[in-house]
Amino acid sequence: MAHARAATHGRCHRARPGARPSRSRPLAERRVVCGHASAAAAPSAVPQLPSPFDSITAERGFLPSPDPRRALVLSRHNDAAAAWEAALAELPKLAVAVQSTSTDVVSSSISNGGSGVSKGVLRRTLEALPPFPLGQLLLLDSAGHSSAAPAHGEQQQQDDHGEELWRAYLLLSFLAHAYMWCEPGPPPAVLPAVLAVPWARVAAAVGMPPILTYATYNLYNWRRLDPSAPVRLGNIVCLHNFLGGPDEEWFRLVHVDIEARAGPAVAGLARLQQAAAQDDAPSVLAGLRGVSSALREMQGTLSRMGEKCDPYIYYQRVRTPMSGWRNNPDLPQGLIYEGVSDQPVQLYGETGAQSSVLHAFDAALGVQHEQVWLRDYLGTMVAHMPPPHRAFLAALAAANSNTGTGTGTAGSGQPAGANVRTYVLGAGGGAGGELRDAYNEAVAEMEKFRSQHKAFAYNYIAKWAKRETTGTGGSDFMPALAGYRDTTQKHLLVPP
Numbered sequence: 304m305a306h307a308r309a310a311t312h313g314r315c316h317r318a319r320p321g322a323r324p325s326r327s328r329p330l331a332e333r334r335v336v337c338g339h340a341s342a343a344a345a346p347s348a349v350p351q352l353p354s355p356f357d358s359i360t361a362e363r364g365f366l367p368s369p370d371p372r373r374a375l376v377l378s379r380h381n382d383a384a385a386a387w388e389a390a391l392a393e394l395p396k397l398a399v400a401v402q403s404t405s406t407d408v409v410s411s412s413i414s415n416g417g418s419g420v421s422k423g424v425l426r427r428t429l430e431a432l433p434p435f436p437l438g439q440l441l442l443l444d445s446a447g448h449s450s451a452a453p454a455h456g457e458q459q460q461q462d463d464h465g466e467e468l469w470r471a472y473l474l475l476s477f478l479a480h481a482y483m484w485c486e487p488g489p490p491p492a493v494l495p496a497v498l499a500v501p502w503a504r505v506a507a508a509v510g511m512p513p514i515l516t517y518a519t520y521n522l523y524n525w526r527r528l529d530p531s532a533p534v535r536l537g538n539i540v541c542l543h544n545f546l547g548g549p550d551e552e553w554f555r556l557v558h559v560d561i562e563a564r565a566g567p568a569v570a571g572l573a574r575l576q577q578a579a580a581q582d583d584a585p586s587v588l589a590g591l592r593g594v595s596s597a598l599r600e601m602q603g604t605l606s607r608m609g610e611k612c613d614p615y616i617y618y619q620r621v622r623t624p625m626s627g628w629r630n631n632p633d634l635p636q637g638l639i640y641e642g643v644s645d646q647p648v649q650l651y652g653e654t655g656a657q658s659s660v661l662h663a664f665d666a667a668l669g670v671q672h673e674q675v676w677l678r679d680y681l682g683t684m685v686a687h688m689p690p691p692h693r694a695f696l697a698a699l700a701a702a703n704s705n706t707g708t709g710t711g712t713a714g715s716g717q718p719a720g721a722n723v724r725t726y727v728l729g730a731g732g733g734a735g736g737e738l739r740d741a742y743n744e745a746v747a748e749m750e751k752f753r754s755q756h757k758a759f760a761y762n763y764i765a766k767w768a769k770r771e772t773t774g775t776g777g778s779d780f781m782p783a784l785a786g787y788r789d790t791t792q793k794h795l796l797v798p799p
């Protein structure tokens with residue numbers, strides 16, 4: 304029975320001085336205390352490193368804390384790191400330059416055998432970058448093994464290191480995807496070692512796949528104009544763009560705002576499950592109403608997508624750099640990461656399906672997608688989420704199998720949670736009707752969000768596609784999105 308500590312009032316923290324691990328304590332023993340997630344519930348491959356995603360709070364939901372790092376600290380005194388940061392800052396300019404003149408394009412000699420793959424100023428600039436300063440970033444020991452942690456294990460330094468690694472992961476993800484998708488023509492079948500090797504190493508260090516993810520595209524890619532004001536549209540801008548312009552910027556910021564608005568409900572999910580275990584009907588009601596209210600706000604923000612993100616611009620320009628190399632007809636075999644593996648690797652591209660919010664609501668409301676391909680796709684998306692978010696979802700799912708009351712994960716001291724849907728179904732008379740109404744309202748709001756979202760997917764993608772197309776996340780998206788919506792709707796409880 305996996306369960307852990309819960310945040311009852313919004314903010315929750317990774318254990319800090321007083322509760323923090325001692326200097327000598329191995330990293331593998333560290334516990335993530337966010338929402339009610341325990342790192343112990345995370346997939347076994349997840350490294351136990353400090354991460355800016357360790358805290359899941361009412362103010363921010365799954366957004367990082369502190370605000371995303373804007374540049375590698377290493378770049379202040381390391382010329383190679385500074386060159387990589389400069390290339391990232393220059394991306395939109397390079398991407399425009401490459402398309403401005405056909406004489407800039409050399410249609411040969413790229414690593415996949417020169418099959419019409421262009422090599423303009425963008426690809427040439429990235430290939431000419433100095434070796435990425437992996438050694439300094441990962442702190443290789445004398446045997447060449449990465450400790451992926453500072454030599455002295457003070458908490459602050461470890462936190463800094465987690466942020467530095469995530470910044471490096473974002474930087475490499477943007478540059479690699481620009482290399483792949485921001486020149487005209489077909490993409491190369493091989494990603495050169497100068498990008499592939501550091502990307503694979505840094506991704507492994509943060510427990511993520513070497514591909515652009517929702518976490519780097521959205522969650523770790525914003526700053527506040529007024530640092531004292533909340534994370535909201537009007538007060539946030541992106542740190543980085545591929546091509547730039549309001550459409551790309553706004554598309555991403557809408558996601559960030561939605562994540563923040565989901566925060567109060569997300570941070571209350573552990574408490575909701577505990578209340579079900581304790582037969583605490585008023586708290587179950589409050590938790591369910593919190594989910595409805597967050598979903599209404601999320602719909603409000605989603606409805607603003609068209610204000611600055613035009614469907615045609617999105618289809619033509621914004622979506623391409625998010626693409627991956629799994630179920631993508633442009634790269635049917637996948638991609639070879641030169642210097643990492645001789646075999647092509649297949650990975651899905653960036654997509655909102657990698658946001659943990661709807662996964663968490665599904666888990667807490669007991670919404671199960673019975674169709675295997677739909678369930679499998681969302682399951683695959685979990686591996687593209689930051690490790691603490693995976694742990695959070697695993698803890699929610701584990702609580703669904705609990706029966707009765709008890710305590711959570713050994714040593715957590717927190718009460719166990721239980722399946723909210725089962726509780727509402729069994730509540731019978733008394734609070735039963737009110738609970739059922741509140742549950743149904745939450746399910747109905749989720750169905751509305753999925754319905755509204757499906758309409759966006761049609762208007763922004765399907766409507767323009769001349770041939771059958773997949774989402775940037777590689778799914779056969781129109782039937783998939785209809786399936787998620789319909790399954791949600793089927794979970795409405797019928798009055799006795």
Ligand code: HEM
Nearest residue numbers: 558654655656658661759760763774775776777778780787
């Ligand atoms: C113009 C706006 C949007 C478009 C065109 C769009 C497109 C898509 C597509 C095509 C998929 C299927 C997976 C794939 O990529 O292959 C998908 C899935 C998904 N997207 Fe979006 N999306 C948009 C905005 C958003 C926003 C703002 C969110 C909020 C977080 C979001 C959350 C999701 C979720 C949760 C899924 C998984 C399906 C589900 O659970 O219902 N999307 N999206």
